[in-house]
Amino acid sequence: MVLRQSAAYVKKKMGPRYSLFAKMNILILVLFIPIIILFTYSNEIATNTISKELRGSNMKQLSFLSSQIDSRINQTIDFVITFSKDPNVEKFNGLNIWDDLYDRMQTRYVVQEKMMLQSGITNIWPVTYTVYSQQNKEAISNSKDTIKYDEAYLNDNMTGAWTYGDGRESVPDDQQSFHWFYTDSLGHQGALKGSNLVVQASFGHENIENMLDTYKAGGQGDPIFYRQGEAPILNRSASKELASELVAFLDGRQLDGTEQEVVRLGIRAIW
Template structure:
């Protein structure tokens, strides 16, 4: 299974976090939209019903006027007139008609609607209105007389509503036989004014519609949309559906209808659905924009974390893997000034130190091998063997058993130490015991040699690299004591001060003048040549590689008259060196 990097993980976390939020928002938004649509439909239906009732109340109020007027005394007198006055009206009749006209005017002004009342008298063959008295056409009147409210166009885009009342009612279909006919009229302008007031309350576009009659629009109606809406509702037989959504030319409309039992007209109101859910759509867009922005920010954040965290970590892990397989040339390139730059610099410094340490250890191991090889070579030196065995042979012939035993024991200790030396560190006491065995051998061969070793008890357990003291002692014997007649003295002392250890080897031998000592010190710091002694140079290099700056060999004159050689190194806890407390 492929590994998922940090960038992908962070993006997936953000997506997983946002998906439930988006799902809940989508569900709640859809529910809210449906609830809002239902509530809006109910509200519109109630408002339409209320408005329809207002129109019906006005119409029904006007429709009651004929019944009220028919019982008026003056109008009753006109109704009960059965003799025709001829072409001219009598004074009494004129007075009666004047009173009737005033009452008609009062009745017309009792309503907010502009309406008209007409009283037809078949006996007088005249029609009386609030402002005129004139003859009328019986045939035209008979043609217009029908039950209920009648609607006719006026040729100017308006409609005239009229209703007739006859006394007696049985003569409705025979107007020439009736005593009195009352007509009430009002124009559709009254309804238009009410539609305008109703529309001013919001973004509605109400209008009235009656099949085979026409449409009454409000003053600012979009007639093209209204006509298309009427056609579609008729085609779908959806005129009686109270609440519905209709799509016209790609635009959805919320449509509400109310039917009037009084006038048989439909009150239709429509509003673009976008106007209703526009704020919701805008909110949705803002939400989705916010979610998109958050997702984009999460991508940016994930990339920044990937570039600033995972990528450096991958480089660091990869570099450690290379380091694991001993590729010490690996280096990390710091970028910027952040924590990883600091870690990269420390890593590079660590690799450099490890590389230098390995080089030092490697060189030290080489020097140790060279020292051991040199020691083994000196051990198998035929002159050394010859002298030792010659001494044993001579002492045996002289029956000096103590000398034979002493030489054999010291020679055995000497070879045991050198041939079995496999450790990187030995205790100072073991190293000095080995040096003591070597000096005892030389002392047995040369009666004039004497030596002393001073080792404080607290320093006996101090660990040092093996074979670093014997080369100094060997040089003192071979190049100092043997080249000078008389008694030879070698002194070895060990001390410690402020963390620095010192091993001093002094002799009273031939020694070196100041120029010789300077040349020898310089040769110890230079690469080894044929002129440079292998033993001293090897010891100096090993101490410097092991203990660093300040460690090595110092050469100076001895108070005994010969040469004074000092080994210096600083105490290091990493070397597991411990001081033995005095007993």
């Protein structure tokens, strides 16, 4: 009897306190729910904003890299056009009726020296220049290899545009070079007329690698140079496994214009 009375007394005393404690917990929970919702929403907004800023920054950096490559190529084009009008270059393609052996050697030396100086201005973008005299059937170049006059080779490559490769067989898994052939025949860049002067500009994939390495050194990502149907040009520290996965993905896409997409390769996300 005493025990029952004691239990009833405890319930009577604890009842209001327990009810107040429960109400406080419920109130705290109710207050926390909108805070959690607001925090989740704010975090999502912040994540999306940061992601958008990163994509925008990456696009600007890639556009800048592309403009740098275009600038180097345009500088090469400007030099070739100007160089083709150099008096010594024109003399190399002339009849040279009154020139003796020393004069011809001196002309070749001056032309070759100018090509070597131009190529050595920037170590990051070396270019091989070759001057062909269709009239004299001769060639002169700043290349380490001996270049011989080959009219069939010139006819095959007189497209008036930059090409990747020059039609010659290459070693398997070896990267091609970029080539541009310019002739002094006004308005006829796609054909030879019998007495043309032709200037060839060529640069290897190493030039692109140098630009990609510089880009990556700035902490801007892991860039590759891709063209559908061709082996990609990678920066020198790129993962070949991830690059192969990315190339396989890109080969299956119809690329048109400029676009951005996050692609997950292995355990990494590529922007």
